[in-house]
Amino acid sequence: MQSPVADRRPQSFDRVLSSMCTEPHPAAREAAERFLATNPGDPATYETVAELEREVVADLARLAEHPAVDDAEGAPTERVTDDTDTVESAYGYVTSGGTEANIQAVRAAREQTDANDPNVVVPASAHFSFQKAAAVLDVELREVPTHPVDGNPEQAGRVDLDALTAAVDEETAAVVAVAGSTEYGRVDPVPAVADAAQTVDAAVHVDAAWGGFALPFTDHDWSFADAPVDTITIDPHKLGQAAVPAGGLLAREPATLDSLAVDTPYLETHAQATLTGTRSGAGVASARAAFDALYPDGYRAAHERATELAAWLDTELRQRGYEVRPRDLPIVAVALPESLLAALREAGWKLSPTAAGEARVVCMPHVDRSALEAFLTDLDRLR
Template identity: 30%
Template sequence: MKMLEQGLSKKKIEEILDKKLAKDYKYTSGSILGSMCTIPHKFAQKIFCKYMHKNLGDPGLFPETAKLEEQTVDEIGELFGGTGIVGSFTTGGSEANLIAMRIARDRRPDIKHPEVVVPLSAHMSFDKSADLLGIKLRKARLKNNFELDIDHFKSLINENTCGVVGIAGTTSLGLVDPIEKIGKMVTDTDIFFHVDAAFGGFVLPFLPQLGYSIPQWDFAVEQVDSITADPHKMGLNVIPSGGIFIKSENIIQKLGFEIPYLAGGNFKHLHIVGTRPGGTVVSFWALMKYLGNKGFRDIIHNCMKNTHYLSKQINKIDGVKLAAEPLMNILGITTESGESICELDKMLRKHDWMLGKFEEFNLIRIVIMPHVKQSHLENFVRDLEIVVKDIGLN
């Protein structure tokens, strides 16, 4: 399709777009139950639109925006049990995990065939990172309850291990690996310890405030070197906004890239991308100030209330069950008989439910994001009961 010689009116373009995008799913419909993203907070949207021209790929031109990023990273670092934490916003958890994997590899140039130990539940971004960086992933198996087999994890650590990864909010079920036990394994070693809390990072800090008991997962575990957490998930920030949070500033100084030709001057950074949005940083700084601890806590409270509601309803349906008791606002549905969930997922999609299918673990994932209302869950439970009966699971 060739570019138009003469442009169209703004009104006409909007009409065309409304028509072209009409079949896109909308969070407000309630049918999106498998996504870890949601509608960005309206205030974050407003602030982002005002400052979207900021480019932190050249921070020397936007020094005050760069300072806001430092402040925001420091504040998030404290939320994660640390002090003096450094890092930056990224395009998302995948880039943050790639950065962490590169750090693990490049800190140990003495290892000719670097390996990183991860749980089988680790996000696909670690497979991508290993492929790009020439790292061998050694994957620790899970137990029948989907928790990490910590003994198998330990057995995979050897002289080629440059890094280990623990998950704080697994992609499939929102479970938290035994971060303290992994930390003890790497005590007095030169193995880099990264925690992937892309989803859990903006859920877990608020759960103890609501009376939930959760395992230690963050910089409070002294061996943890870095954490991934995504403001564009439960932080309700605009997309794209992930984050890499690092305990030691020396890492940036030793392993950072330099770009000497920038208009704003040279600087050290760990990013994979060049041009980097500053608007997402400004919007999340503003959102944290606007919501405060109580605002985020109230959002988590509502999500957890809906999670418990859905859990109770699933337990009433013969033929399906919870794959595990939910620790946060993620739950998994599997079959009581052990039969594949593929047909269940297929039929639910015919009822317009957009879910997450994990064939490897034989479960369907539901993420109770802020856009999910109890009325949406009531409709889902009704359809789930119908489908379970129709395909003979009960």
């Protein structure tokens, strides 16, 4: 018989090296618990959490340099819908995660295109959520190659722009750029991707699900201000240090959210743009609390710490003779023999491989120098 739930504990984060989620910030944990019994899917009933959600959208809009952000006071991301008193955000919402945000970005592009047989062009580095989007929305997914990760370090792992340009056509509804790839932490050249999209009048979506809370502290071009980007995915439940589930979808234009809205006759509000119905207010409240506690200095410090840690691990691994892949954001992908990767997993390290087989160490806030020293000790023992 299973032991009672009350006696069970979740995993410790000590040996979790490949997850893109982390321990929530203490303020985020507390806010999540406080707002457990709320549903932002019904904003007229659960008003406080609905207000918090609009604030989270403003927070994310600030990170992504949304044109509606007012420098002094935050983003004027509120509007009154036509047929109710209810104020909702015109520029995005808190999703269940990056998967929902990516599905909705593809859905909005499909709703807004004139194409008869729409396709979406994605780099091979794109997260598998785009495969789900293509399947549920019945759009063609055109995957274009990225440059080889063991090739020219300048381009390695980033989308091949020539291939992307060749793949777009009049039926392309959206082109996706990845800003912080899941496997290698690479950032695609977003302005050049947007140029290619504009030749065929396609929407531009940036998947910064993981990278979005680090990129503002780098000099990469990825935001609404850097290129004619239409939609962006940014997840508070990853580097934002919020509790799961808290993802984010942002749109440059209110029309994008409108294209997603359906009528909701039995609620007090009359339209809903989200994919899910009842949603977690815990994720929303925790995202707001984490942002309040950490923006901007805490997020900047977390990014700088992770960058230094990744550089240190990179050096340690190279000194042992292993090849480490180029990165833009702190994910250390290292080519380890398959048997060694298996032995490390056997020793309790939660380490997942890339499709090509490298081990990925994602330098999340819970990963520190002492954990990585213990990891290297095991690696030296087992190799």
